[in-house]
Amino acid sequence: MEVRTTYMTVPVATMASGAEVRIPIHEVRGRAGDGPTLGLTACFHGDEQVSMEILYRVLLAVDPTALKGRLLVVPVANPLAYEALSRHTPLDMQNLNRVFPGGGEGFFTHQLAEVLVAHVLSKLDYYLDFHAGGVTLPTVDYLFIHNAEALSRAFGSPVLFRPPDGYGYPGSASAYTVGRGVPTVTVELGGGPGDQTAYVQRGISGVLNVLRTIGMLAGDPVPPPRQIVLRKLLTMRPRTGGFLVPEVTALSVEVPQGTVLGRTLSPYSFEELEVFRAPFEPSITVEVLVRPCRINPGDYGYMIGDLSTAEA
Numbered sequence: 001m002e003v004r005t006t007y008m009t010v011p012v013a014t015m016a017s018g019a020e021v022r023i024p025i026h027e028v029r030g031r032a033g034d035g036p037t038l039g040l041t042a043c044f045h046g047d048e049q050v051s052m053e054i055l056y057r058v059l060l061a062v063d064p065t066a067l068k069g070r071l072l073v074v075p076v077a078n079p080l081a082y083e084a085l086s087r088h089t090p091l092d093m094q095n096l097n098r099v100f101p102g103g104g105e106g107f108f109t110h111q112l113a114e115v116l117v118a119h120v121l122s123k124l125d126y127y128l129d130f131h132a133g134g135v136t137l138p139t140v141d142y143l144f145i146h147n148a149e150a151l152s153r154a155f156g157s158p159v160l161f162r163p164p165d166g167y168g169y170p171g172s173a174s175a176y177t178v179g180r181g182v183p184t185v186t187v188e189l190g191g192g193p194g195d196q197t198a199y200v201q202r203g204i205s206g207v208l209n210v211l212r213t214i215g216m217l218a219g220d221p222v223p224p225p226r227q228i229v230l231r232k233l234l235t236m237r238p239r240t241g242g243f244l245v246p247e248v249t250a251l252s253v254e255v256p257q258g259t260v261l262g263r264t265l266s267p268y269s270f271e272e273l274e275v276f277r278a279p280f281e282p283s284i285t286v287e288v289l290v291r292p293c294r295i296n297p298g299d300y301g302y303m304i305g306d307l308s309t310a311e312a
């Protein structure tokens, strides 16, 4: 029988140690007919492990005999960052998701971006990019509306964010594909030190529903739940490091302005050093810290949406 799922790796560079850095790509060619190419990527940031697990389980869940078109799946887009469990590439401390389209004249991370463009991002008709909180700190749950609102909604997340320019972060992989007119969805789902089971399940069902929505799988898509579309989202980063004790740990919940989200204490004297409060009336939690944790100034702390300016 013809093999319809191919695993390949493409070379990026050879390290000083002689170790080769290669990008992993799973290609699933559907047997149910011709169709578009959907790209699924994870671990542009190496500490977003749950995103890789979601893609693993999506590959187990998709039956190639029922699929039209083709999937290109990259479970780990930045192998060096994944190895180090680091958001950035340890070699040059660059953020892979801010350097697209990259270029061979740049740092290693720019070279990595260029290879991802050549072998994956330039070949797509649709694109879903998975992100999460890093394994040690925050847990997140929202999804971007870039240029494909129906697809973003079909993923089924309760909270969506419409960036003012449609692009999101400059230099991101999604900004590259949006710039080329490829319907693109950036998913922010899970992460942190808590149980990831529910986020993995949501990721699988979200991808399957997107596949039904674009006709790559048969069947009617499941209608999305009631969804909130935010236009204003505030990232609250600590000014002071220490031991953070969370008070609000639930995601997608409405809280009144001023609600204490968490407190940073000195891990030595236990003196209170910083208090995070809900900034909007009313606020909705988009990213939270679910467990007491060590935190540094500038780390991801909280992301809070402004419900007063949200779309009905």
Ligand SMILES: [Zn+2]
Pocket (backbone or CB within 6 Å): 044, 045, 048, 097, 130, 131, 132
């Ligand atoms: Zn990320």
